Amino acid sequence: MSLPPLKNDRLIKALLRQSTDTTPVWIMRQAGRYLPEYRATRKQAGSFLDLCKNKELACEVTLQPLRRFDLDAAILFSDILTIPDAMGLGLYFAEGEGPKFERPLRSEADIGRLGVPDPSDSLRYVTDAVSLIRQELDGKVPLIGFSGSPWTLSTYMVEGGSSKEYRYIKGMMYQNPAALHQLLNILAQAVTAYLNAQIEAGAQAVMVFDTWGGVLTPQTYREFSLNYMQQIVDGLKREHDGQTIPVTLFTKGGGQWLEQIADTGCNALGLDWTIDIDQARSRVGERVALQGNLDPCVLYADPVTIRAKAQEIITRFGDHPGHVFNLGHGIHPAVNPDHLGVLIDAVHEFGFDIRK
């Protein structure tokens, strides 16, 4: 089935460092709990996983923020832990505690039993949702596909859930690095196949979330996180249907390692808020686009402050191609949705102004 051409291509152009009329903007977790319509659909679906696995409802919540806000992209509604779930670890969500696995990986034997999931089989619900969203978007804005990074997925799989100390995964990293490398190799293959399947189903850009890369040392970051993101970048379909598919890598807390991330050959870097975007640009800006980098807590402030903070980031980046505005992390559930509207309109306004 043929899909309509893209009406708003700001995101794709900015990720490829081409000129745009204004700064494109999308928001991590833009389909999420801060929206009352999301909470209603979530209730209808049952559990969070039920929502992820129901393509009609996943499509519905993906589109909800686009009905409210002048966003330049949609991002697939899904969870970063779909791959380990498809590997049979038994993902569940304990209320108020975040994700958990019934069968965390604690031994070489546990890792030895893992296989690379076939995206057309156990992850079919994801690619089905991608196809449906692309149809429903009707070319309005591009659809972003995503995955967790191998390192970030492995932290959940070995710890059995979220972690503060990373006791088991780092214990394995320092005590039995070969076992961890085996796991990360499998995950790099799985993520590559998964993202390629999303691209084939219609994702027009992809992003790898390395949420926990920032808890590593410089050396272990290179060896256990960046190395496997490099494998993914090398293995992705960078063109589909005659269109270039931009790849964004985002290591939260990775401000000290931007040059190395840019060296992977990705198209864009995600930035959290601990670095000024002009400084990041002067370090890597001629090689990659930059996506970010507003502190999500700015959305708790008043509209005047929100506008000022948006303007500051746009001014710091300056009149160059290659900036996609975003928060430095997901939007918080307690944010007033109207404040997000103020931010998005301010980005477009100041983005136009700086190009005059």
Next chain:
Amino acid sequence: MSLPPLKNDRLIKALLRQSTDTTPVWIMRQAGRYLPEYRATRKQAGSFLDLCKNKELACEVTLQPLRRFDLDAAILFSDILTIPDAMGLGLYFAEGEGPKFERPLRSEADIGRLGVPDPSDSLRYVTDAVSLIRQELDGKVPLIGFSGSPWTLSTYMVEGGSSKEYRYIKGMMYQNPAALHQLLNILAQAVTAYLNAQIEAGAQAVMVFDTWGGVLTPQTYREFSLNYMQQIVDGLKREHDGQTIPVTLFTKGGGQWLEQIADTGCNALGLDWTIDIDQARSRVGERVALQGNLDPCVLYADPVTIRAKAQEIITRFGDHPGHVFNLGHGIHPAVNPDHLGVLIDAVHEFGFDIRK
């Protein structure tokens, strides 16, 4: 009462960038839950706060790790939240949930009611413990006093406990910065008075823990955290009883801002593990000593690996004065105490070797 001269002055010398025979080492939270004798004393005391407020038991747990390990310093056993407790916020510890305040600060009126606590009154239990520990140490090793940074204290005081999102404190920061500045000003005065009281009672070095400075943007870090640590550095007694009192500042997650922290005029910087110590040294090493920077999770590995990782950091720092070995954060409760012994002996061994 006169106190005996210091027999082991490696720590003080290294903090002042003077030569030592080997690399001194102490461990953040060296008096803590990983030690069975600590857990026994803690049980005897009742609550965690009862332990902090009982000078004999606080002295006992301070000395416990020195009986097991060849440490080059003792650090006062206390909590970073003693100041807000003395301000009347009602500190308590919910089992498994960390510190909480009964009366968090949520308004300007709440902040307007705060005063600077007199250390000789509501914090007398701390200075009494310092004096007693100095006596009991009998000059064996120096005693380090400490406080939380104003920003870090304010996060707990406004959030009412630990936080992941920093919703209330950052909301205040962006929405009503004047109110937060008022709070931080009071806290900077309180911390200065508190550390000076510890120095007068016998602390031979002091350290400010800015545990949550790393969640800020570069600009808000300077304005809301570093600015107030600067006030503290400027207000501290840098000499007592004819001895120089070195000051260490430690912002966890502050690797991008080391130059600015060094510019405060402190004597030493604490480093977490997200930066290589040779790189940190080349950025600031001629101005300040460096303390760190082993990933605490290395202690989950085997002795051979622990020794190799200790040697790597010592080799990276090289044969220069001004390195105090430490973990990049507190020791984890699940660590095997014997592994810490391996680390400490390795530091001394490789520290001697590199000076040959």
